[in-house]
Amino acid sequence: MNRPETLPGRETAAPAGGGRIEVRGLHAWFGTHQVLHGIDLDFSPRQVTAIIGPSGCGKSTLLRTMNRLHEETPGTRLTGSITLDGEDIHAPGTDAVRLRRDVGMVFQRPNPFPNMSVRDNVLAGFKLNHEKRKDEREILERTLRSAALWDELKDMLHKPGSSLSGGQQQRLCIARALAVEPKVLLMDEPCSALDPVSTNKIEELIFELKKSLTIVIVTHNMQQAARVSDFTAFLMVGKLVEVGATRKIFTSPEQRLTEDYVTGRFG
Amino acid sequence: MIASESQLQRRQWLSHAMTAGAFLCVLLALVPLVSVLVYIGGEGLRAINLDFFLHLPKPVGEVGGGMANAIVGSLELLALACLFGLPVGILGGVYLSEFGSSKFATAVRFTADVLSGVPSIVVGVFVFTLMVRPMHSFSALAGGVALGILMIPVVMRTTEELMRLVPGSLREAALALGVPRWRTILLVVLANARGGILTGVMLAIARVAGETAPLLFTALGNRFWSFSLKEPISSLPVQIFTYSIAPYDDWHRQAWAGALVLILMVLSLNIAGRLALRRRMEKAR
Ligand SMILES: Nc1ncnc2c1ncn2[C@@H]1O[C@H](COP(=O)(O)OP(=O)(O)OP(=O)(O)O)[C@@H](O)[C@H]1O
Ligand SMILES: [Mg+2]
Numbered sequence: 001m002n003r004p005e006t007l008p009g010r011e012t013a014a015p016a017g018g019g020r021i022e023v024r025g026l027h028a029w030f031g032t033h034q035v036l037h038g039i040d041l042d043f044s045p046r047q048v049t050a051i052i053g054p055s056g057c058g059k060s061t062l063l064r065t066m067n068r069l070h071e072e073t074p075g076t077r078l079t080g081s082i083t084l085d086g087e088d089i090h091a092p093g094t095d096a097v098r099l100r101r102d103v104g105m106v107f108q109r110p111n112p113f114p115n116m117s118v119r120d121n122v123l124a125g126f127k128l129n130h131e132k133r134k135d136e137r138e139i140l141e142r143t144l145r146s147a148a149l150w151d152e153l154k155d156m157l158h159k160p161g162s163s164l165s166g167g168q169q170q171r172l173c174i175a176r177a178l179a180v181e182p183k184v185l186l187m188d189e190p191c192s193a194l195d196p197v198s199t200n201k202i203e204e205l206i207f208e209l210k211k212s213l214t215i216v217i218v219t220h221n222m223q224q225a226a227r228v229s230d231f232t233a234f235l236m237v238g239k240l241v242e243v244g245a246t247r248k249i250f251t252s253p254e255q256r257l258t259e260d261y262v263t264g265r266f267g
Numbered sequence: 268m269i270a271s272e273s274q275l276q277r278r279q280w281l282s283h284a285m286t287a288g289a290f291l292c293v294l295l296a297l298v299p300l301v302s303v304l305v306y307i308g309g310e311g312l313r314a315i316n317l318d319f320f321l322h323l324p325k326p327v328g329e330v331g332g333g334m335a336n337a338i339v340g341s342l343e344l345l346a347l348a349c350l351f352g353l354p355v356g357i358l359g360g361v362y363l364s365e366f367g368s369s370k371f372a373t374a375v376r377f378t379a380d381v382l383s384g385v386p387s388i389v390v391g392v393f394v395f396t397l398m399v400r401p402m403h404s405f406s407a408l409a410g411g412v413a414l415g416i417l418m419i420p421v422v423m424r425t426t427e428e429l430m431r432l433v434p435g436s437l438r439e440a441a442l443a444l445g446v447p448r449w450r451t452i453l454l455v456v457l458a459n460a461r462g463g464i465l466t467g468v469m470l471a472i473a474r475v476a477g478e479t480a481p482l483l484f485t486a487l488g489n490r491f492w493s494f495s496l497k498e499p500i501s502s503l504p505v506q507i508f509t510y511s512i513a514p515y516d517d518w519h520r521q522a523w524a525g526a527l528v529l530i531l532m533v534l535s536l537n538i539a540g541r542l543a544l545r546r547r548m549e550k551a552r
Contacts (some may be wrong), residue, residue: 067443074368101445111436115459125444128454173440180444 018085019045019102019183019214021066026080028061028070028238035061037238038080043184048206048215050229050246052222052261058238059218060108063186066216067103068096084184101125104182108189110169112161112176118153121161121172125180139179147175148205167198174205184214192220203228222262226250234258304530311527314520319528324490324506330517334525336492337506340407341476341532344486344502347411348475352418353468357457359419360426360464365452367427376427383420390416391481399485407493407500410486414478418471425467429460469541473533479504503529 021043028036035058043049051059064070065078068089082089089099112121122140126133133139140157144150149171153164161172170190177185187206191199206215206228219225225232226246233243234257242249242258253259260266318333325332359379363372394413399405433456441451457464482488487499488509503525510522 069439069443072439072442072448097445097447099445100443105443107436107439107443109436111434111440113437113440113455113459115461124441125446128441128444128446128450176440176444 020085021103021184021214021216022081022083023062023066024081024083026062026065026078026082028058028065028078029076030061030073031075035238036065036078039235039238039240041233041240041243043214043216045183045214046210046212047231048210048217048229049231049233050225051216051218051233051235052220052225053235053241054261054266055220057235059235060188062235063105063188063216063218066184066186067100067105069100069105071096101180102182103184103186104177104180105186106170106173106177106188106190109193110166110173112164112169112172114160114162116161117158118161118164118172119157122175122179124176143175143179146178146205146208147171148201149175165198167194167201170194170198170202171205174202178209182213184216185209187215187217189218189220191224199224222250222264234261236261307523307526307530310520310523314524315527319521319524323492324521327515332521334501334503334506334521334528336489337501337503337525338528338532340486340489340493340501341503341529343407343500344410344414344482345472345476347407347496348414348418349468349472351412351415352471353422355415356419356422356471357426357464359423360430361452361457363423363427364430364456376424379420379423382416383424386480387417387478388480388484391484394481395484402497404497405485405487405499406497407486408496410482410500410502411496413481413485414475417475417478417481421471421474422464422468425470426460426464429463429467430456432463433459466541469537472536476533476536477504477529479508483508503532 023039023041023043026036026039027034039062041049041062051062053059061070066082066089070076070078078090084099084102088094113124116124116127119140120127122143123133123136126136126139141150141154144153149168152168153172161169164172170193174185174190191202194202203224206217209215210230217225217228229246231243232246232249234241234249234253234255236257242253242255244253249258250262253262318331319335320333320338321335322331322333323336324334359375363376366372367376390413394409394416398409398412402409437455437459438451441455442448446454482502482505486502486505488505489499489501493500507522507525507529510518510525513519
C-alpha cells in the first residue's frame, strides 16, 4: 500500500478560508458490512482530488463520511479520524449541521427542490434555516454566475427548479451548494447523468471553483479525472490502493492494480 | 419470432375486446353512483328552498322551517374534528415515516389500521364514556373529538405513505446544505408531500362529514342554535336521520334536502381544497 504522509505539491499554503481535510485510519460500516478499511488521505485547498475505483468500492461512502452524511443512514458506524483545518469533525462538541455549511455536496443525480423556484433553490441553505439575508440578490447573482447559469436563467428565476434541463439542474445544485460559502465541495459523479456539453460546462466550472475551494470529485470517467484533477486516489474494495499527482497516476503509477484500472484492463 | 398476420389480427381483436370490457365495467360502476346522485338531486331540489338554509326546524306538526342550525353545526363539528384529528394524524404520520422501523412504530401502525376498521359507532360509545358521562352532557366538543378520532388513522397513514414517496435525495440535499433534520423533515419532506396529504385530509373530512352513529352518542342534536362547545349541537347527518325515520311527509322532504346539502358540502370541500392546492402550486412557479 502506498500511503505517503505528504505529497509533492500538496504543501501549498492554505488560503485564509482554509478547507484542508485529513482522513486518518478511516473504517466505515453499513451494519456488519465493512465498506472502508483504513483510509488515509489528504485533501488540500485549491486542489481538485479525484477518487476513482470500481463500482461498490466505497467512493461515495468515503465522500459521505466527510460531511457526516454517512451517519444519517441507520445502522452505520465508523472509526478513525477526519479533520477539517485541524479540527476533528466527530469531536463531541462538533455539530454535523454546522460542518455541512463548510463542506458542501453535489450528488450524482441533480436534486433541486421541486417545490421551490430557481431563486429559492439557490438560497435554500438560508431559506430552509429561516435565515434572513439582506444581500440575497447579490448572493443569487454571484452564485448563479459562478455556476455559469446567470445568463441562462436570469429571466426565469421564478420558475420551479424542476423545470430546467438536467445539466441546468445540476449547475443549479452546484450554485445552491456554493451559496452558503463552503470551504470544501464534495462532488459524487456530478456528470454521470449529463450529456457531453453539460459535462464540459461543469468541468470548466470546476477549474474556476478550485481557485477558492477544496474539491473532491468521484468519477467513473478516467478522461474526466485526468482532465480536471490535480491528484487522484484509487480505491478498491474499500482500500486505498494508490494516491498521487494525477499525471503520475495516469502515466506511471506505482501499483500494478492502478495501471490495470486506469488503462481499462478491468473495472 | 415475428408474429404472423393472423396472430397480429387476433391480438388486435383481443385488445379491442379488452378495452370495450374495461369501458363496460366503468359504466357498470358508475350506474349506482350516478343514480344515487340523480335521485338525491331530484328529491332534494324539489324540497329545498331558501327557508331551509335560513330557519330553524319548526315544532312537530308545523310545516316549513329549515336546517340552518344543522348546517352550521356540521361545519363547526368538522372544524373541531380537524382541530383534534389533524395535528395528531399528521405528526403521527411524520413519526411513522421518520422513525418507522422501531417496535413502537409497528405497534402504532397496527393500531391505526385496526382503528380505521373499527365501526364508527364504537368510537361514539368510547367518547360517550370518556367525555359525555364525566361532563354530564352531550356536547359539540365530544362530537368533534369523536369525528377527530375517526380522522386520525386515514390522515396518519396517508401522511406516512406520502412522506415515504418523497425521494431520499431531496432529504439528503437539505441535510447536505446544513439544514437540521427536523427542519428538513418539515420544510422539505412534509412540504413536498403537502399536496397529497391535503388530498388525504379532504378525503378524511369527506368520510367523517357523513358520520351519524358517533354523533348520536356525543353531539346528540339540538333543535335550536347552539354556540357553546359544552352543549349538544345539531348536525346534518343526525338531522337527516331523525327526520327520515319520523312519520311526517314534510320531514321526509326536508331529509332529502338535507342529504343534498350534505353531498354538496362534501363536494365543495373537495373542489375548494383542490383549487387552493392548484393556486398554491401556481404561486410556487
Ligand atoms: N445504504 C446502504 N446500506 C447498505 N449497504 C450500502 C449502502 N450504501 C452502500 N452500501 C454498500 O457499501 C459499499 C460501497 O458503496 P458505495 O456507494 O460507497 O460505492 P461506490 O464506490 O460509490 O460505488 P458506485 O461507483 O457504484 O457509486 C457497497 O458494497 C454497497 O453495497
Ligand atoms: Mg457512488
